[in-house]
Amino acid sequence: MKRVAILISGGGSNMVALAKSMVGDHPARPVLVASNDPNAGGLVRARDMGIATAAVDHRPFKGDRAAFEAALLEPILAAEPDILCLAGFMRVLTPAFVQRFEGRMLNIHPSLLPKYPGLHTHRRAIEAGDSEAGCTVHEVTAILDDGPMLGQMRVPILPGDTPDALAARVLVQEHILYPTCLRAFADRLPIGAGIR
Structure with missing residues (x-):
């Protein structure tokens, strides 16, 4: 059984989708939900699901990411x-941190990468006149939102769409895509080669 730690910064809706998927014959189980915000709503949700939690407030470390x-x-x-x-972990991680977890760290991003890495993805897609948006699950590398893609789901951009309306429709697909990609990734991962 593969052990999964999940990093969040807010309400943790994708974390909940991942945790709920890791049951039965799933090859993985959630063992930790950690956040950079001690008040993140997702920590309460994780505890309610019986998952261990941890919080390390990033604010006292201002200017010292390491x-x-x-x-x-x-x-x-x-x-x-x-x-x-x-x-939904909203801190940019240093190359040293990323390298430690290379080949074992996944992220979900609310755009059809390589389009729109970074923030404000839905507004940027609408302003560009795109006909569709979506989400991408990828392996994390030292370059922001640039690792090997594991899956994507597409959502049409509707006439009159606002960033919030589009974000809500994309989020529904995120909750389907991320668990699907995690399961496939965990299935392929060799046993006994955990993060150290």
């Missing part, structure tokens, strides 16, 4: 995960 990441690593490594999933 020190923040060192503190964040403690609960992650203690949980002995095989896979690390970013699910």
